[in-house]
Amino acid sequence: MVLRRGRGRRGLFLIVGRVLCAAGGACGYGNLYSVGYGTSSTALSNALFNNGLSCGACFQIVCRLAESKYCYPGGSVVVTATNACPPGSEGGWCDPPKAHFDLSYPAFQRLAQPVGGVIPVRYKRVSCSRNGGIRFTIRGNPYFDLVLVTNVGEFGAVQSLQIKGERTGWTYMRQNWGANWQANVNVQGQALAFKVTLDNGRSLEFYNVAPKNWGFGQTFEADYNF
Structure with a gap:
């Protein structure tokens, strides 16, 4: 899935995309299940990826129910940045200076019906909850x-x-x-x-x-x- 931002942190849209857990990704985490991130993961466009310094950051994404019939009531997910959505992919939505999220399919399903394709959302950085030590x-x-x-x-x-x-x-x-x-x-x-x-x-x-x-x-x- 890709999140496309318009103006500010409210102007975001999400489109269904691929599952990201099997590949090592641009953060180098390898298998996301083995490192504990699983499907609660997202790729970031260049504007958010910050040359990899955003790897491991957590974001809360909320589906804006009032603006899309496909949003689930209370639809919300917290995901970890584990990959990059490179320029030239996803129809140009990941090109600079746009801010997008490419979510795993299970993460998208916690926000909205996948048939929705594109949905408006809000997002913010949140604290990461981890089990065990670094x-x-x-x-x-x-x-x-x-x-x-x-x-x-x-x-x-x-x-x-x-x-x-x-x-x-x-x-x-x-x-x-x-x-x-x-x-x-x-x-x-x-x-x-x-x-x-x-x-x-x-x-x-x-x-x-x-x-x-x-x-x-x-x-x-x-x-x-x-």
């Missing part, structure tokens, strides 16, 4: 660390990530793509800590996330979340 998947090699951050609570979208080994100081990581962050630092054989900053400016440090014998390709869950 998760870090470590890939790369001894001199190139690539870390995927998932299951982020509160505002959900990571704006800055730092990594620290028990024998090293904090090192800023650079966004590689989507929710993947990179650093050229050798932290093998060290217990790892991470410092995460969200797009609302709040930061938390997560210590002893990975033990000394961590390996590339493994995912580690912190003891707490935002």
Whole structure:
């Protein structure tokens, strides 16, 4: 589904589209069921995707019943941004500077009858409700660390990530793509800590996330979340 915005956050329209859960997507989450996002997910147009810095953000979308006979009474859904709706797709609705959402089919069905095709909606950023701690998947090699951050609570979208080994100081990581962050630092054989900053400016440090014998390709869950 695609949400098309007119003027302001009330001028939105949604059209039925594809299921997004099987593909890795532009955020790099891989299988959305395995990372916990499932079908409560959406792709964002370029205007909202923010070069991947909106990955993990949560939005509440409400169907405007007074303006469409296809809306369900009280139709509302909270979804996580997990993908991009690229320019040139969906009939141009995802082209800059338009703001659109491409929802999973199950998410659309919670808002309106799918035969409606296009429906008016409202949306807003909301806090993400997550089970368990924030998760870090470590890939790369001894001199190139690539870390995927998932299951982020509160505002959900990571704006800055730092990594620290028990024998090293904090090192800023650079966004590689989507929710993947990179650093050229050798932290093998060290217990790892991470410092995460969200797009609302709040930061938390997560210590002893990975033990000394961590390996590339493994995912580690912190003891707490935002």
